[in-house]
Amino acid sequence: MVIPRTIDRGSDFARLAQRISDAGLLDRRPVYYAVRISLTALFYLGCWAAFVWVGDSWLQLLVAVGLAVAFGQFGFIGHDLGHRQVFRRRRPSDVAGLIIGNLGIGLGWGWWTHKHNRHHANPNHEDHDPDVSPAVIVWSTDQVARSTGLPRFIAKYQAFWFFPLLTLEAWHLHIASFKALLDPSAKRRTPELALLLVHAVLYFGLVFAVLPWDKALVFLLVHQGLFGIYLGSTFAPNHKGMPVLTKDDKLDFLRKQVLTSRNVRGGVLTDVALGQLNYQIEHHLFPSMPAPNLRRAQPIVQRYCAEIGVDYLQTGLIESYGQALRHLHEVGAALR
Template identity: 80%
Template sequence: MYYAVRISINAVLYFGGWALFAWVGDSWLQLLVAVAMAVVFAQLGFLAHDLGHRQVFRTRPPSDIAGLIIGNFGVGLGWGWWTTKHNRHHANPNHEDHDPDVSPAVIVWSEGQAVNSAGLPRFIAKYQAYWFFPLLTLEAWHLHIASFKALLEPTTKRRGLELTLLVTHVVLYFGLIFTVLPFGMALLFLVVHQGLFGLYLGSTFAPNHKGMPVLTKDDKLDFLRKQVLTSRNVRGGVFTDIALGQLNYQIEHHLFPHMPAPNLRRAQPIVEQYCAEIGVDYLQTGLVESYGQALSHLHEVGAPLRR
């Protein structure tokens, strides 16, 4: 019932948002529509995340179908590529050698990565805490491009279907925007919409692991410690749950990735109590504090380069 309501609300907001876009037409009010649609796109991203973890349906086929529709067709993010990447992250969170989310592509996550960096990452790493949020405005574009690049790999499943849905999204998305709006305003809509979409997505994932211990091959942890010690929960009420797609219960999500999102809140006190009983650090902070910890960590990582 929960996911039926959530999917229905997001579908109404998605198609209603594009109907509003067409109705508003050539007007600077479209920038407000761009902001609203960035939020809608991110909320659909959270739904795709839950589908990828098989939280919504009991079996794989309907999860894949819904994920392809929402991911590839709805927001232009490759379902197959993202789920594979995200599962690797869950298997080894914050591990330098195995977690793709802490690979030093632009941002570096440990002093070792900073010292060994070169080119653009080395330039940015010196003051990357200041670069972090501005760079997130490019995250949506990065995800779109990575989705297409993944389809070049011969081992990718459903290449034809995924490519068709991605291309259909691109054609309809750009076609609608450049048909309704004059060229300059269309470009500005794209900048605002995709920039805020990426910023919102990145800002909801950043509190989960950034600033937590980064593991190496020398760290030998059991499953529970590997998941708990590298994750951070964010306190808050219903608004925080909705805004962060309930990923603010990151510790519980990593321990029980198939658990439906609304049950994570119920599992949280049980997990926290158990961690206290066995002496495992369990970190839970406020949202602003979580950003402070993440940014402080990024600044400390770049210290060797500043010296």
């Protein structure tokens, strides 16, 4: 895919936005979210009830799998709350986000929402998108050239390291949440930190109260490892392997969002498993659009992109991973 260096055609997005608005796809879906949140909460609580019922048994590893899915589904709801898809007003979004994010799954909702909004503003921009800032994984040949230490060592064969490293992603998010709240200027610092601490006490307290230390440690590793893989596997198909932008790329809003995003084809099961983030192009163009409306918006956006000559990429799930991993391998080629 060739990225034009400079394009300024903001009216293209305005025309698309009018079509989307006329179709009623920006309207809130309160009944949908009431049902979705209720079912997810029941699944979450049911997994913890099963944990207590199973007791001292290696069968708890199956419970860990279910809890990883429950935590991931709560994460998707937290994501929608952060984009104001559920409530129009800020306060109910913040309250629900803190309960689900900080208390429910132990992730700093405020910190993550701020970070994620920076990603939306400049997707796949190596200077402004925190999701492609060089850390352990590097995303462009320029980042490889500047890398040192562990990132440089990993980059050589980072496509092979990618999924194993995702087992640490949940731990990374937990630690980053606490670190962000150590800053005295952090917004809602006291309630966010209090809820994170309550989650940690209840989570570790229950695990070690029900299980002996050896089973408890394995349970924690499996649960948090699968939670990290689940989160990473749902976000990786969206942008990884797509063009990485630099300061030389001056694109209008529509092209900046469409050309750096990838959709994943699938049915209802794919939608549920990926939190409907498989409609990534539509989500990036209209981040406040309720998730169930993204499927209906997809053909409208695809047709419009064809009309104005903008590349629109949609693949299957396995192929999306293949594209992302091939990109990572190609980026590290110079080190091999």
